Amino acid sequence: ELLQKKDEEIKRLKDLVNAKNSPQKIDLSEECVKILSLLNEIPEDSDGLVISQIASHIQIPESKTKYYLDLLGEENHFIVSYVGEGYEFYYSISTKGRKYLFENIDNISSDKQVN
Numbered sequence: 001e002l003l004q005k006k007d008e009e010i011k012r013l014k015d016l017v018n019a020k021n022s023p024q025k026i027d028l029s030e031e032c033v034k035i036l037s038l039l040n041e042i043p044e045d046s047d048g049l050v051i052s053q054i055a056s057h058i059q060i061p062e063s064k065t066k067y068y069l070d071l072l073g074e075e076n077h078f079i080v081s082y083v084g085e086g087y088e089f090y091y092s093i094s095t096k097g098r099k100y101l102f103e104n105i106d107n108i109s110s111d112k113q114v115n
Helices: 002-021 030-041 051-058 062-074 095-104
Strands: 078-082 089-093
Touching: 030 051, 030 062, 030 078, 030 089, 030 095, 051 062, 051 089, 062 078, 089 095
Parallel strands: none
Antiparallel strands: 078 089
């Protein structure tokens, strides 16, 4: 009985290690994916987009856009930078965000340009 308990404990620990080491698919909302896709389309030499630009492109209120950016930020899917004299945040996609799109989303359009 003791040996059986030890075997069960070893199996449980192996399962924990395997779960930790295997890549987990993160399910993002449709709006989060739209934001990542939009950020993926901006030229790399761009400063990024501000919340009002993102909200306008994906056609949701700025307050909801901020909420979705907060969710994406928790997963480090974008980079925030401060540009110029103002206090606005400029958002651009991170390597992790690009990787998410590449691994999880089919037919990502990269030929669109954002103004």
